[in-house]
Amino acid sequence: MVETRCKFWRATTLAAVLFLPVWVHAERSIGDISIVAGHPGLQEWLLPDRPPYPEGNKPNAARVSLGRMLFFDPRLSGDGNMSCATCHNPMFGWSDGLPTARGFQSQVLGRATPTIINTAYNELQMWDGRKHSLEDQAMGPLEAGVEMNMLVDELVDWLQGNKGYRSAFALAYPGEEIDGTTASKAIASFERTIVSRDSLFDAWVRGDPSAMTAAQVNGFKVFLDPGKGNCAACHQAPNFTDDGFHNLGLSSSSDEEADPGRYAQKPIRLMQGAFKTPTLRDVARTAPYFHDGSAATLAEVVDHYVRGGDVKDNLSPNMKVLSITDEEKHDLIAFLHALNSPEQATVLPTLPEGGPVSWAAWRPQPKKDRAVAHNE
Ligand code: HEC
Ligand code: HEC
Numbered sequence: 194m195v196e197t198r199c200k201f202w203r204a205t206t207l208a209a210v211l212f213l214p215v216w217v218h219a220e221r222s223i224g225d226i227s228i229v230a231g232h233p234g235l236q237e238w239l240l241p242d243r244p245p246y247p248e249g250n251k252p253n254a255a256r257v258s259l260g261r262m263l264f265f266d267p268r269l270s271g272d273g274n275m276s277c278a279t280c281h282n283p284m285f286g287w288s289d290g291l292p293t294a295r296g297f298q299s300q301v302l303g304r305a306t307p308t309i310i311n312t313a314y315n316e317l318q319m320w321d322g323r324k325h326s327l328e329d330q331a332m333g334p335l336e337a338g339v340e341m342n343m344l345v346d347e348l349v350d351w352l353q354g355n356k357g358y359r360s361a362f363a364l365a366y367p368g369e370e371i372d373g374t375t376a377s378k379a380i381a382s383f384e385r386t387i388v389s390r391d392s393l394f395d396a397w398v399r400g401d402p403s404a405m406t407a408a409q410v411n412g413f414k415v416f417l418d419p420g421k422g423n424c425a426a427c428h429q430a431p432n433f434t435d436d437g438f439h440n441l442g443l444s445s446s447s448d449e450e451a452d453p454g455r456y457a458q459k460p461i462r463l464m465q466g467a468f469k470t471p472t473l474r475d476v477a478r479t480a481p482y483f484h485d486g487s488a489a490t491l492a493e494v495v496d497h498y499v500r501g502g503d504v505k506d507n508l509s510p511n512m513k514v515l516s517i518t519d520e521e522k523h524d525l526i527a528f529l530h531a532l533n534s535p536e537q538a539t540v541l542p543t544l545p546e547g548g549p550v551s552w553a554a555w556r557p558q559p560k561k562d563r564a565v566a567h568n569e
Contacts, residue, residue, distance in 0.1 A: 290481075304484050362375060392535075394531040
């Protein structure tokens with residue numbers, strides 16, 4: 194609750210306005226009139242056309258193009274084989290299709306790879322919100338020993354020595370150094386182009402009644418209705434998140450070495466085992482689900498909510514056993530599919546010539562030692 198923003202009250206008020214008549218009259222007719230394509234009360238679900246960006250990093254074509262190169266370049270990793278896109282892969286909705294991420298030399302990491310779709314609209318980054326902006330976040334995985342395992346100093350030397358990158362940086366950030374800061378700014382500018390705000394749901398909200406099926410419209414009602422799905426209590430307009438943290442009672446939260454989640458940043462009891470509410474836009478493309486990858490499908494996610502969570506200790510007050518029919522469950526899942534953006538081709542960069550960063554460190558060594566070092 195402490196972490197929940199005023200958007201919560203906006204959404205709660207909206208839900209109350211839309212459903213109060215349903216509760217009062219014990220019928221759906223008045224509520225049904227409100228949940229119609231193009232209704233003014235629903236326009237808050239549309240995302241702003243352009244995501245916000247911080248001062249000093251206004252996106253432009255040169256910045257996005259440099260950021261795309263850095264994002265897809267595996268030479269930036271310690272082994273020369275892993276890029277941001279290894280885990281945030283456009284073919285898997287900018288995630289990796291794995292329950293939890295595989296890091297440096299394939300070790301299994303503790304948390305699932307979140308999509309980078311719409312992270313541009315996040316107030317905080319990471320499952321526990323420990324990063325404040327995309328710029329803050331970008332050097333983290335490069336330096337992490339368990340992820341790309343690269344030294345930023347070495348990376349910066351390499352970028353400064355690479356002709357193609359030198360001119361790309363000069364175009365993107367004229368007069369600024371080539372360093373971790375400008376590299377982060379470029380990556381963040383690229384990430385701000387990975388957005389989903391043009392789904393069939395958005396078309397329906399804008400006023401096209403045929404954009405969603407009757408089942409999907411009904412699924413949206415279940416989603417909003419505090420007496421049914423109650424999903425919008427946390428997955429709020431417009432990006433289907435409240436930028437808050439909640440304990441959903443996943444079974445992994447009773448493990449002996451359970452992930453503390455937000456508690457590591459905010460040591461108050463309610464935050465123990467609480468994780469950030471993820472966006473649901475494009476969610477049908479990013480299975481498996483939850484921070485621990487414990488739900489293989491959207492149906493398993495919904496079943497978890499229907500049970501009201503598995504570990505009831507320290508559960509979010511908004512988690513309760515749901516009374517919804519099988520048909521409503523089906524409609525809810527159909528609705529989640531309406532949040533997919535249209536398929537679009539991903540533009541891959543042509544990378545500047547030159548070997549991996551780590552080759553620069555290997556080059557002075559005699560061939561024999563290099564082979565030994567490599568086998569260790
Ligand atoms: C080994 C896999 C892996 C690689 C490589 C990787 N990431 Fe991630 N990324 C993750 C995981 C796992 C998380 C969640 C970690 C956490 O919450 O503690 C994450 C979180 C993020 C987030 C926060 C998303 C959100 O919704 O909070 C962003 C942004 C991001 N990564 C961008 C990048 C960038 C940029 C790179 C390259 C410089 C990169 N990642 C490289 C696995 C990876
Ligand atoms: C109490 C707040 C809350 C409510 C209510 C809630 N969610 Fe969530 N949702 C979250 C949080 C927090 C997560 C991430 C939890 C984690 O991984 O530990 C999440 C995760 C998800 C995911 C997985 C997304 C991913 O990328 O892994 C889906 C899908 C989802 N919720 C759909 C729903 C639906 C449908 C409902 C209504 C039946 C609902 N949620 C109700 C807070 C909530």
